[in-house]
Amino acid sequence: MKQFAYNKLLIVLIIIGLFASLFINIQRHQVEVRNNSIELIVDYEDLVALAECDGVPVEEVMKQAKDAGITSLAVYETTFKKLNVNGKTTAVNGSDVLTSYYTGAMTDPNWRKLVEDGTIKGTEIYVTGHHDQTFKEVHEDLVRRLGKDRVTALNVGGSTVLAVKAQFESFEKMDLGMPTDEMEAVNKGGFYVLARPTNYNKCTEDDVDAFFKRIDNYKVSGIVFSGSQTLGAPDYSEYTAKKMAERDLTLGMIEGVTQLQFFHQDGMLDIAKANDYHSARLYSIPKDEQKKMKIGECVERWANTDAERNIRYNLLKIFDKPAPGMTLLETNMTYFSAVRDKLEAQGYTIGKAGVFDHFYPASWLRALVMIGVAAACVLYLCLVIPGLKKKYIYGLLIIGIIAAAGPVIMGHGNKIRVVAALLSANVFPVIAVIWQMDRFRAKSADEKASLPKMIATGVIALFTCGIMSYVGASYLSGSLADTEYLLEVNIFRGIKLTFVLPIILVAIAFLQRFDVFDGKMDDTEGFMDQFRKMLDMPVKVKSLLILFLVLVAGVIFVARSGHTMGMPVSATELKFRAFLEQAMYARPRSKELLIGHPAFMLAVMGWFRKWPTMVLFALVLVATIGQGSMVETFAHMRSPVFMSFARGIGGIVLGAGVGAICMILIQLWSKFVAPKLSCKNK
Incomplete structure (x- = not known):
């Protein structure tokens, strides 16, 4: 042998x-064991949509969400698509302005004079403001994103109108910076803001400073960048990290679709490394998948996800259809509170997202x-x-x-x-x-x-x-x-x-x-x-x-x-x-x-x-x-x-x-x- x-x-x-x-x-x-705090998040836009669907004031929906355990509301950069709906700022295609003039629908003499002088051009876009702070922010961000040569301020009857050289369809979807009115409403409702900014083209330190200056007056728990780049990428990611560290802001890293590593964003790992990985993993049940799930199944998904994959940012999406015997609002508040109760029963605390020690x-x-x-x-x-x-x-x-x-x-x-x-x-x-x-x-x-x-x-x-x-x-x-x-x-x-x-x-x-x-x-x-x-x-x-x-x-x-x-x-x-x-x-x-x-x-x-x-x-x-x-x-x-x-x-x-x-x-x-x-x- x-x-x-x-x-x-x-x-x-x-x-x-x-x-x-x-x-x-x-x-x-x-x-x-020490990293046991989970942040429950809902998109601010989703709560507004929920209020509109059930005909309930937004403030009431926010109060119920707060009582159900939601910690933070995610606030995205504003767009003209949203601004045109809320009426705070309006963007009109130059061709529509000219059509209004030639059909006789235009009655404002100041606008008629601009058309007659040849100032109004069909290839430009004209932005008017009905909310001073919002209009100021939009003006500032348009200049940053497009350059001064593409944004011209016109005086129309004592009011400022912005003439912008851009293509209207893409202009409507353009990100225009963090809306202070939404952040103020979120904080007023008792929530933290989870900021979702995008990057600027050829971003500079001044652009980064402008973003942080805008959020400085609000309670912000962390930042989860939107799009394929983080703010400051590719040259000023470490500067962004420095500004985040000064404010003790947590970086949210979006889990990849295969549940492995992260959704790729240029500059994200640079920021994480520069901040000694003061970061938390974020997960959200895909919208198409959630449509096929019941409330109980979603709750179990969150319980397993947080326990098995160290997720600390839970971005909850609302249900589009009510559960049997409930209104749409009741369905979602039941969902939110059930997630909170399940996580607390497992020993987690609900608050700002926890991070790992060094x-x-x-x-x-x-x-x-x-x-x-x-x-x-x-x-x-x-x-x-x-x-x-x-x-x-x-x-x-x-x-x-x-x-x-x-x-x-x-x-x-x-x-x-x-x-x-x-x-x-x-x-x-x-x-x-x-x-x-x-x-x-x-x-x-x-x-x-x-x-x-x-x-x-x-x-x-x-x-x-x-x-x-x-x-x-x-x-x-x-x-x-x-x-x-x-x-x-x-x-x-x-x-x-x-x-x-x-x-x-x-x-x-x-x-x-x-x-x-x-x-x-x-x-x-x-x-x-x-x-x-x-x-x-x-x-x-x-x-x-x-x-x-x-x-x-x-x-x-x-x-x-x-x-x-x-x-x-x-x-x-x-x-x-x-x-x-x-x-x-x-x-x-x-x-x-x-x-x-x-x-x-x-x-x-x-x-x-x-x-x-x-x-x-x-x-x-x-x-x-x-x-x-x-x-x-x-x-x-x-x-x-x-x-x-x-x-x-x-x-x-x-x-x-x-x-x-x-x-x-x-x-x-x-x-x-x-x-x-x-x-x-x-």
């Missing part, structure tokens, strides 16, 4: 690195983690290369330590940390499975073992293997954890690889230990010899069909992982997921509780019952999926570390239960059904 060395020095280094990673994860957990673990702690990862990689080589000489072991270890820990100690190492996390996600669950294989390999199976004994052995082995895999989870998190990863400014790379590589590594270890061709759990000449045999095997059409089905299953398995949106999830599975989300603190992953862990339990049963080695080989590979998935869960760094831990525990518990049921069914089949089928065949 081949002997594989569990080198004691390597194990000691892994244990030391484990303690360092655990210390980092405790710090991380404390940082995550969290960057000490470099010496991180270096110990890197050393542990290097030791684990060398240990894996020891477990697949029998009789590996110590000089090679220690030589590889020294090289690994220098490559992994050196950059971290010198204050760099961002890339090597990602590599270390990737290795942790792949190597540690593999070592856990290999250790279980060696443990069973050293024992003699009791073919007459009772079903309860097999189940108990399987459960104990599964939990033990899971604990060992969690060492890798701690290492993965300890390698990456800092504020940038918690915000998902940086992300773990290699999610797809972590679903495939552990299976390959375990397959190599299995073939180094067992001969899969003779049907017995005996020794083998090694991986390469068996691999050659596999390549030389004659293939039947039936075998090709089976291999094709396995390949399809593998493609589906990999495609459904991560956030690529490449493989849809069935309605039945969505309902099953929703059930688990409501029933448990953290929903276990399907690949663990329905695939990986049951396969682990069946592999234990197969060892007791001396099933063909090829069958055990397949079961062990499938079992590896569950162990790898437990560790890969921690690669989603935006999810709280405790939630990832609880998710894995739930998967083991339920997976062990599913596995036990499978063992019972197989036992019943072999005891009652199989003998009858055998008799019929005879």
Whole structure:
């Protein structure tokens, strides 16, 4: 029997690195727990529209929204499309002014004189004001956006009219700065303003100063930029960050449509970095999706989103249709209050959006983690290369330590940390499975073992293997954890690889230990010899069909992982997921509780019952999926570390239960059904 060395020095280094990673994860957990304030936001425009739909004063709707728990109202830059509706400022196409003159509809002598003098041109736009402050702001912003040469002030009967050189359709949609009248109304209603500014073309420091001067007299909780650029981009992003820091304003970072990282805005990451990531993640249920959802489903979505993805800006969109037995206003106020109540029940406070503390673990702690990862990689080589000489072991270890820990100690190492996390996600669950294989390999199976004994052995082995895999989870998190990863400014790379590589590594270890061709759990000449045999095997059409089905299953398995949106999830599975989300603190992953862990339990049963080695080989590979998935869960760094831990525990518990049921069914089949089928065949 081949002997594989569990080198004691390597194990000691892994244990030391484990303690360092655990210390980092405790710090991380404390940082995550302190960030528990959520800001509930509604667009100011939505509340105004809601008031109009139900014929209720805007002030009354705002009061009800405040009572329902809404913290802030999002205020966007004004446009002439909005101004033409509220009547505070009006923009008229020059061609319409001329038409009015020539049809005799124009009665104002001052305007008639301008037409007769040739001042009015059909290609220009004429802006009149009916609210002094709004008109002043519009004039100021038009000059900033278009330039003085395109905006001319005319005197019409003692009143100022702006002649603007622009195309009318695009002019109507042009952003014209933050409306002070709306911000004043928001603050008067008891809300914070969440500012949604756009950028200026060729933005200057003066443009940035003008924006902040306009919002300075109002209570603003934060800024979430609109459009593809942040204010100040590309040259003055850091200046914008400086102005935000002076006012203690939080940067809102809009989550991407795949729920991964952010909606791309030029300059956003520059501002976040310059402000030491004084930022919060923002999410809003897509309008088209919300139309298909009920209030309760939306509430659950918010509860899960905030808990699992560290969302702290909740931008709630209103329902367009009333729920049965309610008015539209009642429907939305019920929705707002239900979200608040659910979040408070989960331990969150409702207020200004929380932000993460400055969290960057000490470099010496991180270096110990890197050393542990290097030791684990060398240990894996020891477990697949029998009789590996110590000089090679220690030589590889020294090289690994220098490559992994050196950059971290010198204050760099961002890339090597990602590599270390990737290795942790792949190597540690593999070592856990290999250790279980060696443990069973050293024992003699009791073919007459009772079903309860097999189940108990399987459960104990599964939990033990899971604990060992969690060492890798701690290492993965300890390698990456800092504020940038918690915000998902940086992300773990290699999610797809972590679903495939552990299976390959375990397959190599299995073939180094067992001969899969003779049907017995005996020794083998090694991986390469068996691999050659596999390549030389004659293939039947039936075998090709089976291999094709396995390949399809593998493609589906990999495609459904991560956030690529490449493989849809069935309605039945969505309902099953929703059930688990409501029933448990953290929903276990399907690949663990329905695939990986049951396969682990069946592999234990197969060892007791001396099933063909090829069958055990397949079961062990499938079992590896569950162990790898437990560790890969921690690669989603935006999810709280405790939630990832609880998710894995739930998967083991339920997976062990599913596995036990499978063992019972197989036992019943072999005891009652199989003998009858055998008799019929005879």
